[in-house]
Every structure is written in structure tokens, then in C-alpha cells.
Amino acid sequence: MFKFKHRLLKSGILRGKTDIHCHVLPGVDDGSPDMPHSLDLLDYMEQDLGFVAAWLTPHVMEGNGNTAARLHEPYETLVNHYEGGMQLHLSSEYMLDEGFRERLSTDALSLGNHHLLVETSYMSGPNDLYGLLLSVWHKELKPLIAHPERYMYMSESDYHNLKGHGYEFQLNLLSLSGYYGLRPQQVAFQLLEEGLYDNVGTDLHHLKRFEDFLWDLKLTRKQLDALEELFANNENL
Numbered sequence: 001m002f003k004f005k006h007r008l009l010k011s012g013i014l015r016g017k018t019d020i021h022c023h024v025l026p027g028v029d030d031g032s033p034d035m036p037h038s039l040d041l042l043d044y045m046e047q048d049l050g051f052v053a054a055w056l057t058p059h060v061m062e063g064n065g066n067t068a069a070r071l072h073e074p075y076e077t078l079v080n081h082y083e084g085g086m087q088l089h090l091s092s093e094y095m096l097d098e099g100f101r102e103r104l105s106t107d108a109l110s111l112g113n114h115h116l117l118v119e120t121s122y123m124s125g126p127n128d129l130y131g132l133l134l135s136v137w138h139k140e141l142k143p144l145i146a147h148p149e150r151y152m153y154m155s156e157s158d159y160h161n162l163k164g165h166g167y168e169f170q171l172n173l174l175s176l177s178g179y180y181g182l183r184p185q186q187v188a189f190q191l192l193e194e195g196l197y198d199n200v201g202t203d204l205h206h207l208k209r210f211e212d213f214l215w216d217l218k219l220t221r222k223q224l225d226a227l228e229e230l231f232a233n234n235e236n237l
Helices: 035-049 068-081 100-107 129-138 157-166 173-177 180-194 210-216 219-236
Strands: 005-007 018-022 053-056 089-091 094-095 117-120 142-146 168-172 198-202 218-220
Touching: 018 168, 035 068, 053 157, 053 219, 089 173, 094 100, 094 180, 100 129, 117 198, 129 142, 157 168, 157 198, 168 173, 173 180, 173 210, 180 219, 198 210, 218 219
Parallel strands: 018 053, 053 089, 094 117, 117 142, 142 168, 168 198
Antiparallel strands: 005 218
16 A cells, blocks of 8 residues: 655654764864865754754774864864854764774763764674673663664674664664665665664765755655654653
């Protein structure tokens, strides 16, 4: 039976919400390259999408030099230049790589009070994935796994095993549009249908193609309701 779909942006569900994953901080990773670009991205998030708050989550990984100390300076500079109304918060997206435990012991920028946003390589996970995730618990933080739908090495049983261990999942909004390809799109819809996601973020890096894919994204009422719940969870981090 045909299910009527609603254009996401016309549904209004993004307005008044918080984005918990974006790469808007200028000049620190593969996101915004400079201040003017960052200000354009923030204007788009506020004026076009209707967000009222955003967590800035630059990549922290082996070799890119990002630390809490290094990130605070561009964050404060951006806050001082930004004249819009969104609340801006600083966190990071941590790669689960060989240097993760050392960085975690000295330099964790949490997402809210209780979570740490983490990711793995798209093609292959770390050898000690569960051990690395457990080390986050030992810091009295809960791992929030970014965009699990994009990890090509994960199977359905992997997702259920991770959830069974108490780990949480963050959906990339544009995964539902096919922005990252067919497989991530299919997995994203499956995980959304099964209620396995906990939060949602844009993972915004730049506007190229992003605006078009987001504008074209259409969802059923049931899918929009599921997204509403994930955005509500964003407020409780």
C-alpha cells in the first residue's frame, strides 16, 4: 500500500531543535575551512533549518593534532564573531584508533554531561572495539556511536550486539536521503524502523550537495515521528 511521504523541511520538525553533530568550527578538520564559511553554515542552520542550538564536534584522531586546548581557541573566536541566536557548544568526534585511550585519559570533550561521540573507520573496525568502548564507560561517560549506518563492516548482528551492551547510536540525518550511498540509506531506514537509534545529527561539513539532498528528503509520518523522538533525546544529553 502506498504511504504518503512528507518533505522533511516542510514538516517543520527541525525548528527549535538541537544539532549534536556538525563540523562548523573553522580550520580544524575536514569541515569548514575558515570563519566566513563557518558563519554561512551557522546562518543556514539557524535561518533555513531552524536549529536553536548546535554542538560543534570536530574530529579528534591520530595525526590531526586536535586537542581540547587547541580547539577552545577557534571555538571562542567563532562564538565572538557569530551574531546569530543559536547556542553553540564545543565537543568532539573521537576516532576509536590506537591513540584513543591516551587521548581519553587526558583530553575528553564530552557531549553534554554524560556522553562521548565516537566513530570508527568506515571500512573496518578497530581490533578491540568493545574494549575501547568500555574504556569510555570507565571515564563515567556513555559512548554515543556516530552514524553506525555508514560502517560497511557491520552486520545486523553487530548492531544488535552493540545495543545489547548498552551502547547508543546517532543517526546522520542525510543517510536517509542516500547522500552517502544506497547501503547506508537502507541500513539507516532499517535501524530507524527497529528503534535502534538514540539521537540524530546533521554531520554538516559544507553546503555543497547537502542542501539539495536535504530539500529532497521525504519521509512517512511514522518516520517523522521517530525523528521527533531522536531530536527530543538530543535535548537530554
